[in-house]
Amino acid sequence: MAAEKKNTLTITDNRTGKSYEVPVTDDTLRTLDLRQIKVNPDDFGLMGYDPAFTNTASCRSAVTFIDGDKGILRYRGYPIEQLAEQSTFLETAYLLVHGELPSARELEQWSYEITHHTFLHENVKKLLEGFRYDAHPMGMLVSALAALSTFYPEAKQIRDAEVRRKQIYRLIGKMPTIAAFAYRHSRGLPLVYPDNDLSYAGNFLNMLWKMSEVKYQPNPALEKALDVLFILHGDHEQNCSANAMRSVGSSHADPFCSAAAAAAALYGPLHGGANEAVVAMLTQIGSVKNVPATIERVKKGEMLLMGFGHRIYKNYDPRARIIKRIADEVFEVTGRNPLLEIAIELERIALQDDYFVKRKLYPNVDFYSGIIYQAMGFPVEMYPVLFAIGRMPGWLAQWEEMLNDKEQKIARPRQIYIGHAQRDYVPLSKRRPAPAAAAAS
Ligand SMILES: CC(C)(COP(=O)(O)OP(=O)(O)OC[C@H]1O[C@@H](n2cnc3c(N)ncnc32)[C@H](O)[C@@H]1OP(=O)(O)O)[C@@H](O)C(=O)NCCC(=O)NCCS
Numbered sequence: 001m002a003a004e005k006k007n008t009l010t011i012t013d014n015r016t017g018k019s020y021e022v023p024v025t026d027d028t029l030r031t032l033d034l035r036q037i038k039v040n041p042d043d044f045g046l047m048g049y050d051p052a053f054t055n056t057a058s059c060r061s062a063v064t065f066i067d068g069d070k071g072i073l074r075y076r077g078y079p080i081e082q083l084a085e086q087s088t089f090l091e092t093a094y095l096l097v098h099g100e101l102p103s104a105r106e107l108e109q110w111s112y113e114i115t116h117h118t119f120l121h122e123n124v125k126k127l128l129e130g131f132r133y134d135a136h137p138m139g140m141l142v143s144a145l146a147a148l149s150t151f152y153p154e155a156k157q158i159r160d161a162e163v164r165r166k167q168i169y170r171l172i173g174k175m176p177t178i179a180a181f182a183y184r185h186s187r188g189l190p191l192v193y194p195d196n197d198l199s200y201a202g203n204f205l206n207m208l209w210k211m212s213e214v215k216y217q218p219n220p221a222l223e224k225a226l227d228v229l230f231i232l233h234g235d236h237e238q239n240c241s242a243n244a245m246r247s248v249g250s251s252h253a254d255p256f257c258s259a260a261a262a263a264a265a266l267y268g269p270l271h272g273g274a275n276e277a278v279v280a281m282l283t284q285i286g287s288v289k290n291v292p293a294t295i296e297r298v299k300k301g302e303m304l305l306m307g308f309g310h311r312i313y314k315n316y317d318p319r320a321r322i323i324k325r326i327a328d329e330v331f332e333v334t335g336r337n338p339l340l341e342i343a344i345e346l347e348r349i350a351l352q353d354d355y356f357v358k359r360k361l362y363p364n365v366d367f368y369s370g371i372i373y374q375a376m377g378f379p380v381e382m383y384p385v386l387f388a389i390g391r392m393p394g395w396l397a398q399w400e401e402m403l404n405d406k407e408q409k410i411a412r413p414r415q416i417y418i419g420h421a422q423r424d425y426v427p428l429s430k431r432r433p434a435p436a437a438a439a440a441s
Pocket of ligand 1: 269270271274298303304305306307308309310311312359361364365366
C-alpha cells in the first residue's frame, strides 16, 4: 500500500542520528523550524544559508505574480499585457496599492488626489537647485525623497491608514515633479510647475519640455507610450529595490526615507541602471557589423550583454515584448533610433546561440526601454529616474503589505561568522609596521 501523503519533510541529522518532521506549506519550509535541530542543547540550532536570497521567500505577498519560466507577469492577478493595453498608469497604481481595480468614482477621486499632490515645497526646489549642474538625477531623486520626510513629519505615523494614504498620494504625485526638476536643472532651464489639467504622463512631459508656449500640449502617442512604460515598471515583486523598501520600512522609518532607500537600490547598474548600460553598450558597438565580435567577447566572459538575463525570468520577459511594440509607435513620431538595428541583430544572434540558450538568457525590460527613452529625447542619466516613477506604486504596495503583515518584524538576517576568534588588543607600539611603511624604513 502507498504511504500516506503528508505535507511535511522528514530530516535526518546524520551528526546525531535524530529525525525531525517539519511542516511544508506552499511548497516552502520555514527555516525557523530548522532551529530545533541541534547537536547538543547549547547549540544555536541549524540555520539556512542563502546569500542574495536566491531560494528564500521573505514574505507572503498578494501584489505581483511572476512565473519566470513561462514569462508571466500579473499585478493583483491581472496579466501585464491586458493592463498595458487597456488600463492607465494611475488606474494600475490604484490596483497595486488597493488590490482591486477602482470604480469610476474611486478612480476619479484617486486621480484628483494624486494630481493635487504634484507640487513641491519651494524649499525642495531650492534644495535641488543646490546640486551641481552635472549631478546625476538619481542622486537628486534619492536626496529629494529623503528630504521630503522633513517636510511631512506626520508621515512617521505609519500605523495610521489615513496618514499612510496621504503620503501615498504625495509620493506618486511628486515623483514626476522631482524627476522633471532634476532634468531641467541639468539643462540650466527654468523649472516648470505642474499643470493639473494634463494627465499624469502628459503633465510630466509638460514639466520636462515646455518652453515659451502658454499651454503645453503633449504628443498623444508619446504620452501614451510613457504611460504604458510606467505601467510595465509598476511592480516586480521582491526585487532589490522592493526588498530595500520593505527592509528600511520594517524599522518603521517613514515612507519617504524608505522610498529613498528603494530608489538608491534602483540606481545600481544591475537593477534600474541597466537600460543606461544598454544604450552605452549599443553606442559602443556602433554598427550591426560589430555584433558578432561583441557576442564572442560576451561568450569569452569579457563583458556582459546588458539588458539580457534576469534573476527570475528564464524566458522572454513579457514586458520586453510589449516595449518592443511601443517602440514602433514612438519611432513614428520621433524617427527611428539607429541603435534599434543593433539591438535587433544582437537579440537575433543571441537567441540562437548556445551560450545564451543554455543559460536561458533572454532580453529583459531594459533591453528596449533605453532605446525608446533615447528616441524621446531623454538623456541616459534619466532612465533610472523614469523607472523609479513607474515603480513608486509598487514600492508603496509592498511597504503597506509589509506593515499590515502580522508575521513581519524588523528585517534582520543572520550571518555565519567567519572572522577571528577572540584575541587581545595590541597597543600601537607593539603592532607590526604596515608593508609600505616597512619598505620606506
Ligand atoms: C540580471 C542579472 C544580474 C541576473 O543575474 P543572476 O540571476 O545572478 O544570474 P547569474 O549572474 O548567476 O548568471 C548565470 C549565468 O549566465 C551568465 N550571464 C548572466 N547574465 C548575462 C549577461 N547579461 N551576459 C552574458 N552572460 C550572462 C553568467 O555569467 C552566468 O554564467 P556561468 O553560469 O557560466 O557563470 C544578470 O543576468 C545581469 O547582470 N544581466 C545584465 C544586467 C541587466 O540587464 N540587468 C537588468 C535586470 S532587470
